[in-house]
Amino acid sequence: MTIPSLEDLNALGRVQQPTYGDPAAVASAVARLRNSPPLVFAGECDDLTAKLAAVTRGEAFLLQGGDCAETFAGVTADNVKNKLRVLLQMAVVLTYAASVPVVKVGRLAGQYAKPRSSDTETRNGVTLPAYRGDSVNGFDFTAEARRHDPQRLLDTYNNSAATLNLVRAFTTGGYADLREVHSWNTDFVQDTVAGQKYEKLATEIQRALTFMEAIGADPDEFHRVDFYSSHEALLLDYEHAMTRIDSRTNLPYDVSAHMVWIGERTRQINGAHVELLSKIQNPLGVKLGPTTTADDALALAEKLNPENIPGRLTFITRFGAGKIREGLQPVLEKVAASGIAANWICDPMHGNTFEASSGYKTRRFEDVMEEVQGFFDVHRAVGTWPGGLHVELTGDDVTECIGGGELIDEADLANRYESVCDPRLSRVQSLEMAFLVADMLRKA
Numbered sequence: 001m002t003i004p005s006l007e008d009l010n011a012l013g014r015v016q017q018p019t020y021g022d023p024a025a026v027a028s029a030v031a032r033l034r035n036s037p038p039l040v041f042a043g044e045c046d047d048l049t050a051k052l053a054a055v056t057r058g059e060a061f062l063l064q065g066g067d068c069a070e071t072f073a074g075v076t077a078d079n080v081k082n083k084l085r086v087l088l089q090m091a092v093v094l095t096y097a098a099s100v101p102v103v104k105v106g107r108l109a110g111q112y113a114k115p116r117s118s119d120t121e122t123r124n125g126v127t128l129p130a131y132r133g134d135s136v137n138g139f140d141f142t143a144e145a146r147r148h149d150p151q152r153l154l155d156t157y158n159n160s161a162a163t164l165n166l167v168r169a170f171t172t173g174g175y176a177d178l179r180e181v182h183s184w185n186t187d188f189v190q191d192t193v194a195g196q197k198y199e200k201l202a203t204e205i206q207r208a209l210t211f212m213e214a215i216g217a218d219p220d221e222f223h224r225v226d227f228y229s230s231h232e233a234l235l236l237d238y239e240h241a242m243t244r245i246d247s248r249t250n251l252p253y254d255v256s257a258h259m260v261w262i263g264e265r266t267r268q269i270n271g272a273h274v275e276l277l278s279k280i281q282n283p284l285g286v287k288l289g290p291t292t293t294a295d296d297a298l299a300l301a302e303k304l305n306p307e308n309i310p311g312r313l314t315f316i317t318r319f320g321a322g323k324i325r326e327g328l329q330p331v332l333e334k335v336a337a338s339g340i341a342a343n344w345i346c347d348p349m350h351g352n353t354f355e356a357s358s359g360y361k362t363r364r365f366e367d368v369m370e371e372v373q374g375f376f377d378v379h380r381a382v383g384t385w386p387g388g389l390h391v392e393l394t395g396d397d398v399t400e401c402i403g404g405g406e407l408i409d410e411a412d413l414a415n416r417y418e419s420v421c422d423p424r425l426s427r428v429q430s431l432e433m434a435f436l437v438a439d440m441l442r443k444a
């Protein structure tokens with residue numbers, strides 16, 4: 001399998017790419033990345049593909065979540081730990097309450113580049129380049145910050161490495177030990193319904209673990225969890241530089257993350273993103289929005305997974321609450337009938353964004369859950385497995401999405417709106433979602 005050159009990829013169209021002023025600086029950053037050690041090992045990517053094959057068989061559920069846009073400033077121990085903790089809590093709820101193994105994948109350690117609807121942003125009559133994620137430019141609304149800077153490609157690598165290092169330490173060093181289920185909840189808002197429900201479930205799990213130890217189960221079995229990294233493979237310069245030939249198999253892997261996905265805006269069948277990702281061996285995701293036809297999905301599957309390997313391809317649907325039922329069903333029916341081995345997971349975030357009167361981008365928790373319900377209903381009607389969730393969330397008590405048990409309303413958005421791009425579920429809303437989805441899964 002040969003990797004296309006960066007020049008050949010660029011010739012296919014630089015959709016949603018930065019416009020750098022200094023080609024020599026870009027070439028130098030790319031050259032340095034090409035010589036940097038891998039962030040993940042190819043064998044780990046294969047392990048994830050094998051786990052995702054269990055999702056294809058309907059034997060496991062994929063939980064993929066994290067920030068809309070990570071920031072370099074956000075690479076702190078607390079921040080990473082909080083995100084990990086909410087994902088672990090959600091996974092425990094889904095695993096225990098629905099008795100389904102959960103494959104855990106973070107939108108982290110590389111989720112620094114954003115596709116945007118507009119190239120520019122205007123405030124008070126001043127127009128500057130839009131913020132495209134810390135990989136490309138800065139969030140501050142100044143001409144200097146918004147300049148596309150290739151040095152940020154190297155900063156992306158370094159911050160991804162630091163995050164992944166911490167995640168590996170947390171997930172293998174004892175923090176994620178299942179016997180800590182209670183401690184993940186200690187500083188949690190105990191007076192929320194979700195917090196109390198979790199506490200009850202943690203007590204049951206603790207009792208079950210004590211019983212298992214008493215009958216001779218190896219306690220080390222509970223000590224570590226498998227946790228994988230993922231991000232949107234948006235920046236061609238970065239992803240191409242991080243694509244390497246694996247010495248075991250002689251095949252190309254994108255060693256910037258375990259799993260990478262192609263966004264809704266860059267999934268053109270003859271485009272550069274589909275071309276590059278069709279050549280790598282990592283498990284792949286592709287976003288499918290409301291304009292997707294069954295033939296689009298079939299063509300993507302044919303190009304990205306010609307050998308129909310289970311676990312290789314995950315379709316991440318994001319139709320919106322009002323469109324999921326009539327939009328997804330015909331696509332799913334035709335793809336399922338053609339025998340294609342793909343996972344289907346639900347991103348209930350990106351089709352449900354709107355601007356509040358105060359100007360904040362937000363999402364209604366109830367719309368998010370309505371889309372998840374529609375996703376489950378369509379899968380039940382077609383007889384396919386609702387394989388997972390792809391969610392923008394944070395481990396902190398932010399006020400970015402309205403609704404949920406805490407009844408966050410539009411007036412609350414200003415209290416703690418910290419996302420630099422799209423609104424994320426707060427810690428409480430994330431846990432509420434996990435309990436609701438566990439109920440749907442049980443029925444599925």
Ligand SMILES: O=C[C@H](O)[C@H](O)COP(=O)(O)O
Pocket residue numbers: 068114115116117118350421422
């Ligand atoms: O996260 C996804 C996209 O980057 C985001 O929805 C684009 O937002 P915009 O429409 O404000 O550019």
Ligand SMILES: C=C(OP(=O)(O)O)C(=O)O
Pocket residue numbers: 068115232262263264265287318350
């Ligand atoms: C940009 C994103 O989503 P989509 O491609 O579905 O719009 C995203 O998940 O960050």
